[in-house]
Amino acid sequence: MAYSETKVVIGGLAHIPIIIGFFYLIRRQYSFGAMLRTGKNALSEKVNPTVKASAAPAKATAPTKATAPSKPVVPAKPAAAKKPHADVPVNTYKPKAPFIGTVTENYSALKEGAIGKVQHITFDLSGGDPDFKYVEGQSCGILAAGEDAKGKPHRPRLYSIASTRYGDNFAGNTLSLCVRQLQYEKDGETINGVCSTYLCNLSPGDKVKISGPVGKEMLLPEEEDSNIIMLATGTGIAPMRAYLRRMFEPTEIEKHKWNFKGKAWLFMGAPKTANLLYDSDFEHYKSKFPENLRYTKAISREQKNTKGGRMYIQDRVLEYAEEIFNMIENPKTHIYLCGLKGMEPGIDEAMTTAAAAKGLDWSELRPKLRKAGRWHAETY
Ligand code: FAD
Ligand code: A2P
Numbered sequence: 001m002a003y004s005e006t007k008v009v010i011g012g013l014a015h016i017p018i019i020i021g022f023f024y025l026i027r028r029q030y031s032f033g034a035m036l037r038t039g040k041n042a043l044s045e046k047v048n049p050t051v052k053a054s055a056a057p058a059k060a061t062a063p064t065k066a067t068a069p070s071k072p073v074v075p076a077k078p079a080a081a082k083k084p085h086a087d088v089p090v091n092t093y094k095p096k097a098p099f100i101g102t103v104t105e106n107y108s109a110l111k112e113g114a115i116g117k118v119q120h121i122t123f124d125l126s127g128g129d130p131d132f133k134y135v136e137g138q139s140c141g142i143l144a145a146g147e148d149a150k151g152k153p154h155r156p157r158l159y160s161i162a163s164t165r166y167g168d169n170f171a172g173n174t175l176s177l178c179v180r181q182l183q184y185e186k187d188g189e190t191i192n193g194v195c196s197t198y199l200c201n202l203s204p205g206d207k208v209k210i211s212g213p214v215g216k217e218m219l220l221p222e223e224e225d226s227n228i229i230m231l232a233t234g235t236g237i238a239p240m241r242a243y244l245r246r247m248f249e250p251t252e253i254e255k256h257k258w259n260f261k262g263k264a265w266l267f268m269g270a271p272k273t274a275n276l277l278y279d280s281d282f283e284h285y286k287s288k289f290p291e292n293l294r295y296t297k298a299i300s301r302e303q304k305n306t307k308g309g310r311m312y313i314q315d316r317v318l319e320y321a322e323e324i325f326n327m328i329e330n331p332k333t334h335i336y337l338c339g340l341k342g343m344e345p346g347i348d349e350a351m352t353t354a355a356a357a358k359g360l361d362w363s364e365l366r367p368k369l370r371k372a373g374r375w376h377a378e379t380y
Pocket of ligand 2: 180234235269272275298301314340342344
């Protein structure tokens with residue numbers, strides 16, 4: 001072989017590692033994409049088909065079969081073995097590596113003359129890798145900016161998500177909260193809660209550390225003909241707002257394939273009429289779906305109970321005990337309780353009295369309902 005031919009052959013051989021390296025990089029890129037898609041696909045139907053379609057176009061899925069990783073993020077299981085809500089995402093973002101959301105809206109959820117400060121706050125969730133997905137009834141963690149008294153980052157506080165998986169704008173890339181600013185007096189001084197004050201004072205464009213989603217306690221049943229009794233005080237309305245939007249908001253109904261056919265009954269406790277959160281939306285749903293939605297208010301500082309005291313939702317529960325228990329006898333009925341921790345004993349007492357009138361023992365019935373996944377409570 002002539003010297004010049006040898007040079008060509010050696011030069012050609014020298015390119016081989018570069019070519020191998022090039023193919024390796026392409027393969028790695030596809031493998032990583034496939035891994036993410038495998039995780040996301042488990043949620044695609046339930047969480048947000050619109051976003052999915054743009055995030056994983058049909059063409060891009062082709063290489064996943066050839067290059068799928070040996071351990072997929074969500075391993076394929078036989079359909080029969082699946083638990084209810086198995087696909088619901090939990091802890092996609094941990095507090096140590098939170099998602100950074102951007103505030104798009106922050107407005108008062110109260111009317112003129114209301115007590116305190118309650119804000120409806122929306123965050124843009126776009127651009128997550130993986131996507132920040134959630135379903136109705138879940139909560140998220142918020143990490144307030146700044147440090148605590150020990151110079152450590154603030155621990156996360158939980159907030160119930162008040163929007164459906166499609167978000168208030170139906171684009172599937174936002175999350176909304178309903179936050180009451182914690183304020184109390186101590187030694188003649190007004191103390192403001194750290195995280196609730198931080199949230200209530202945010203402006204559009206602000207960046208916020210969000211963890212989660214968390215929680216499977218407050219999820220809606222999958223059956224379209226379930227009956228849903230909701231007992232809420234104050235910001236405990238947040239998950240209920242998401243349920244009611246899912247059930248009765250026309251654009252929601254167009255988006256998902258879950259067509260609610262049961263009976264929903266919301267009991268809402270607020271100190272004043274001006275404090276009733278999302279009241280006009282719920283009144284509107286009631287007028288459009290009178291057969292499916294009942295809405296009963298307990299306005300503690302404007303209405304009196306039969307004993308002349310403040311009207312609380314447990315007083316309303318007693319008032320409608322017969323109908324509530326008729327509904328509970330139906331195995332398709334679920335009860336959701338959310339809001340002040342203090343309401344739980346009151347509700348228990350009312351249910352005990354109401355059950356006794358039907359010859360039932362609430363202390364036996366409640367654990368059975370809970371075990372059957374029909375009693376859902378989240379109080380704080
Ligand atoms: P902090 O600065 O943490 O202060 C709270 C502390 O102040 C208390 O632990 C107590 O030590 C003290 N304190 C409180 N009140 C008094 C008082 N009257 N007198 C003396 N000391 C007092 N909140 C919402 O607004 N909306 C929601 O949707 C919501 N969802 C939640 C869901 C879950 C699952 C949970 C667990 C909580 C939820 N919360 C919600 C409550 C929220 O997580 C925070 O606890 C709340 O916002 C207060 O946090 P903060 O940082 O403002 O108060
Ligand atoms: P009140 O404060 O008049 O005693 P908000 O969070 O907007 O203040 O609303 C909470 C509502 O829950 C208020 O109407 C409040 O009444 C009411 N509430 C307070 N304590 C209880 C309790 N133990 N059981 C039921 N409702 C309660």
